[in-house]
Amino acid sequence: MRFNKPCIKCGVLSLDAMCRNCHRAQERIRDRKRDATPERKHxxxxxxxxxxxxxxxxLRDRGGICYLCGEVVAPGTGQADHLNPSxxxxxxxxxxxxxxxxxxxxKLPG
Ligand SMILES: [Zn+2]
Ligand SMILES: [Zn+2]
Incomplete structure (x- = not known):
């Protein structure tokens, strides 16, 4: 059984198809695109x-229990968000x- 796969972008062995660095880089690009809309800027x-x-x-560094599904969020992996998004x-x-x-x-039900 193999745990390590080469990253599809840079070839570094990692547990996923893409290594952590490339994954982060991709998320940054995505965020930048999303942030370009006026609604997002506001x-x-x-x-x-x-x-x-x-x-x-x-919160992210500490991790915790996901308030939406109740499962554990590993430290450094989740997102922190407002309970009331508006x-x-x-x-x-x-x-x-x-x-x-x-x-x-x-909004959350209830
Ligand atoms: Zn990579
Ligand atoms: Zn969850």
Whole structure:
């Protein structure tokens, strides 16, 4: 059984199809494209300000329990997001990236 595969971009052995570095680079490109829309720029200035970034980093580094699916989020892998996506003052919680993406900007039920 093999655990390591060569990264599809740079050939470095990793556990996934793409190594961590290339994966990060790809996400940065994606984020930059997304950030180019006016709606996103507005959000960045309000919801995703510097205090959000500080808190989000702390949460991500620590990991925890995903508030959307209840599974463990490994330290350094998740995303921190506002419990109420339209309220910059609402508390942050850790989620899996894929859980957060599938939620979009829907409010939590209840
Ligand atoms: Zn790579
Ligand atoms: Zn989750």
């Amino acid at each position: 959000k960045k200035a309000t919801l995703y300000n510097s205090s959000y970034k500080r808190q989000a980093k702390l 309220d910059p003052q609402s508390p942050l919680a850790i989620t899996h990236s894929f859980c957060n993406q599938s939620r979009g900007n829907k």
